[in-house]
Amino acid sequence: MTEEKERLVLDNLRLAGYMAQKYKSTGIDFDELISISYMGLVKAANSYQPERGKFSSLACQTIYRDIMYCIRKRKHSIHCISLDSERCNRDGDSYPLQEILGTEDPDIRRLDNTGLYEEMISCLNRKERLAVELVVVRGEKQRTAAEQMGISQSYVSGLCKTGLEKMRRIYFA
Incomplete structure (x- = not known):
């Protein structure tokens, strides 16, 4: 130096x-x-x-x-919690978290959520919809989506955030 x-x-x-x-x-x-x-x-x-x-x-x-x-x-x-970590029930018995949560029900995957997705995505404006589809659905990086959309990465981040919040409101309504 x-x-x-x-x-x-x-x-x-x-x-x-x-x-x-x-x-x-x-x-x-x-x-x-x-x-x-x-x-x-x-x-x-x-x-x-x-x-x-x-x-x-x-x-x-x-x-x-x-x-x-x-x-x-x-x-x-x-925010990362190990599935092997022990949790206690009301009786004081401890069990691994994975055992308490159980396994995924295979029938859940078979449900057709297309109608729900279409309803949720239709509430978004054009830019929000494109940002959510590129970043969340297709799994592209925000920077790549920003280049495709001709906007900044931080703007894509904001569009995804507001778009997902709107979708959550519809889902939990």
């Missing part, structure tokens, strides 16, 4: 600490947030180009992105 980059990092350590402090309530250990922030600061210093703007702006965005990545990664692992 050059002296100039080292100076940028040292001059902005408080900024990294401030960014870590903002996300203290996310459940991630504060020391880990500090580490992520410092790593983001170094990453920002390595990619900084003075003609493109202030270093602090780049550093904030880089640190924010790194912290959000860590939060998303942790969020996924928090």
